[in-house]
Amino acid sequence: GVETANVKMSMNPFDEIAVEEAVRLKEAGKATEVIVVTVGPTAAQETLRTALAMGADRGILVQTDAETQPLAVAKVLKALVEKEGPTLVILGKQAIDDDCNQTGQMLAALLGWPQGTFASKVVPGEGSVTVTREIDGGLETVQLTLPAVVTADLRLNEPRYASLPNIMKAKKKPIETLAPDALGVDVAPRLTTLKVAEPAKRKAGVKVADVAALVDKLKNEARVI
Numbered sequence: 001g002v003e004t005a006n007v008k009m010s011m012n013p014f015d016e017i018a019v020e021e022a023v024r025l026k027e028a029g030k031a032t033e034v035i036v037v038t039v040g041p042t043a044a045q046e047t048l049r050t051a052l053a054m055g056a057d058r059g060i061l062v063q064t065d066a067e068t069q070p071l072a073v074a075k076v077l078k079a080l081v082e083k084e085g086p087t088l089v090i091l092g093k094q095a096i097d098d099d100c101n102q103t104g105q106m107l108a109a110l111l112g113w114p115q116g117t118f119a120s121k122v123v124p125g126e127g128s129v130t131v132t133r134e135i136d137g138g139l140e141t142v143q144l145t146l147p148a149v150v151t152a153d154l155r156l157n158e159p160r161y162a163s164l165p166n167i168m169k170a171k172k173k174p175i176e177t178l179a180p181d182a183l184g185v186d187v188a189p190r191l192t193t194l195k196v197a198e199p200a201k202r203k204a205g206v207k208v209a210d211v212a213a214l215v216d217k218l219k220n221e222a223r224v225i
Contacts, residue, residue, distance in 0.1 A: 014092025023055035052170035053162035074106035
């Protein structure tokens with residue numbers, strides 16, 4: 001894996017986009033409070049402070065030194081949703097360390113809420129939210145009945161930089177620290193990494209004299225025709 005000792009951690013860019021969208025909804029009068037949540041060690045408070053400096057109102061740290069996996073995080077978020085009662089939960093579409101793209105979908109399933117994943121546009125309405133999704137063939141627009149879960153894609157917005165005054169204000173904003181046990185959640189990993197390996201290196205290409213030689217190699221060496 002990667003040695004993380006003495007490495008300064010930063011917020012996942014997709015989560016940063018999710019925080020920015022939540023703050024924009026509040027600034028537009030469509031939300032009354034923005035609560036940011038992270039699951040991890042004590043040092044994760046610094047990431048919460050960044051979100052508070054961007055404009056969130058308060059933070060919740062679910063403190064654990066265990067390796068956090070998508071299902072465990074989804075269960076923690078479900079417990080917090082039941083505790084806090086939000087109308088809309090916005091997450092980054094995927095992690096950038098393990099590339100998992102599961103937490104938002106798992107949370108929606110656990111809650112039984114509608115979900116709008118890979119969102120490039122979020123428009124709140126009366127008791128609903130309209131989400132434009134980025135899919136392979138273009139864009140898909142769905143309307144979700146609130147409460148709902150949305151996961152943010154890259155083109156949803158461009159997150160703001162936290163100004164120095166807001167960074168100072170963030171130091172005074174509250175961060176509640178909870179243990180997974182207090183939420184009734186077992187965060188023990190369900191998956192075990194057996195090994196990590198680099199992809200096989202590509203072999204150097206070769207030049208062929210003519211089309212006949214190319215066809216011969218494709219047929220007898222590569223066996224693709």
